[in-house]
Amino acid sequence: MAVSAKLEYRKKLLDDAVRFKKMERVPHISNFALWPVVAYGAKLSEACRDWDLMEQVYRWFMDEFQFDCSGMIGGFFCNPPKMLDRIGEGYNVFDDEAGTVSLEDFELLQPDEYDELVNDLPGLVWNKLLPRKFANWGNVTVGDLFAAAEEFARFGGFMEHMAQVCVDEYELPSQAGHMINMPGIEILYNNLRGIKGTSLDIRRIPDKVQMVVDHYNMKPEAVYNIFMDSPTTDTYAFGTSIGSLAHNFLSIDQWDRYIWPYISGIIDAAVKADTTVHIFTQGVISRFYDYFKDIPKGHVAIHVEQTDVFDFRENLPNICVIGGMTTKLLGSGSAKQCVDYAKFLCDELGRDGGFILSQEKMMSYLRDAKPENVKAVCDFAQEYRL
Amino acid sequence: MANFEELKTAMGDLDEVLVLQILGEVAADGGDSATEALAACQAGMDIVGEKYESGEYFVADLIFAGDLMAEAAALLKPLLADTETISLGKLVLATVKGDIHDIGKNIVKALIEAAGIEVFDLGVDVGAEAIVGCLQESGAQVLALSGVLTFAVESMTEIVAAVKAAGFDDVKVIVGGAPVTAEYCEIIGADAWSINAAEGAGICRDWLSA
DSSP states (O other): OOOOHHHHHHHHHHHHHHTTOOOSSOOBBOOBSSHHHHHHTOOHHHHTTOHHHHHHHHHHHHHHSOOSBOGGGGGGGSOOHHHHHTTTBOOEEEETTTTEEEEOOOOOSOGGGHHHHHHOHHHHIIIIIHHHHBTTGGGOOHHHHHHHHHHHHHHHHHHHHHHHHHHHTTOOOEEEEEOOOOOHHHHIIIIISHHHHHHHHHHHOHHHHHHHHHHHSOOHHHHHHHHHHSOOOTTEEEEEEEEEOGGGTOOHHHHHHHTHHHHHHHHHHHHHTTOOEEEEEOSOOGGGHHHHTTSOTTSEEEEOSSSOHHHHHHHOTTSEEEEEEOHHHHHHSOHHHHHHHHHHHHHHHSBTBOEEEEESSOBOSGGGOOHHHHHHHHHHHHHOOO | OOOHHHHHHHHHTTOHHHHHHHHHHHHHTTSTTHHHHHHHHHHHHHHHHHHHHHTSSOHHHHHHHHHHHHHHHHHHGGGSOGGGGOOSEEEEEEEBTTOOOOHHHHHHHHHHHHTTEEEEEOOSSBOHHHHHHHHHHHOOSEEEEEOOSTTHHHHHHHHHHHHHHTTOTTSEEEEESTTOOHHHHHHHTOSEEESOHHHHHHHHHHHHHO
């Protein structure tokens, strides 16, 4: 597939950053989730149900703010409520006055159902998980199911359409090339047992947790084969991308058991395939520096949130760090203060590669950033030469 | 006679089976030693806090510890005479208006209760009016506010202003959660802040012990 010179340029900037090569300028990735909707002036409850409105938001955001990768722009699509309205999904809590949507902690899977999860997923989903997840499930008709499926297909089509718009019209590489399963423990924390449920299970039924983790985690050989099956990714910035939330809850021993073997396997496969891995880490990752110290330079980029980027660089000079721009400055500072700090970050961290500018947290609330500050930093990043 | 040193250690080790076994023995003995058992569980929670501070335990362990302590308290409560449940003090706890995150709040609650403090948990998305009302009714000496969202800081500021305006100048206020910093603590008008549940519980205990 032929891609534009500008997209190629952006891809190269991002790849050079991960591989610690000299860069013409520091690339800039967006870590914006719900902020664009509220900054545009739309109501979250409406935008999340109206793909035309969401496309307006999407286009406004990309017209106003130039980044080098579509990154987290799609973050606000993770819960397509329109699809779920007919069958009664109740976990999303919209507050249009505050401009927020929250997800209540839930226990979709019960502790005694781990075996079913591994051995009879269709039966478990149909007979137990769907009735629990959807309040109206008992009254759902075949017509409702078709309507939900159709809406889900529209959602998929919309996502595909916007991905193409990003590439064709805005010349933005997407974030992840190859799809790799998210760590099994993340599936439990994020999708099935919730934060409390998974935390209790790790103590009460650790072997069952391990069984599910092993079931979902891909083997390093399989990951390597995925990398090698289609080594050229025309429109993607990184070889693959994975997220990590669970490390914010786990002790070192639990990380050792449930997370690190999988992440290290993915990294090993990426090194062997000479590709790159993007790891998005919510919260703080500094407790786990030691695990990344021996990774060969030039293959891994870690997007940090509340981890200090300078401390990260000092401890992990072999890993490209993504982040740095603080919510405090973007939300409360002046445009000049924001640009001054962005320049400081680029000068201190980006001269020899290994740094990609981004926001220190997922931008979800209007007060996370003033639009004029975001624009000032975006313009600066596009223009500033190292 | 139950071995309370063993109970304390079991609680510190988060050994649920052994904790429940020993508490079962306490109940089987007629519950006369329920007060000692509760004290042993609370001492065990201190060990949990120490292990958290040292890095051996982390958040998932605190969540489990809170659940285990709640189990223990539920077993012991019917065995304790009213006079034996007198607390170190009273504390009002809430996740502030506009925020529904409750994991951190619930961890703090478990640790504070384990420290022998009576907690009035108002839940999530709680505004100034409900908090002022609860302070009036409960006579609590401490107010603990939790929040994860960025704008929780603004809600905290409004609540603390309302609490002061209602005349609760002697009520100590602690704020906690991801967006809270020393600078924000000052802006909010709180007396202390923490993003560490064990540390926050310790501050509350120190205030009420003074």
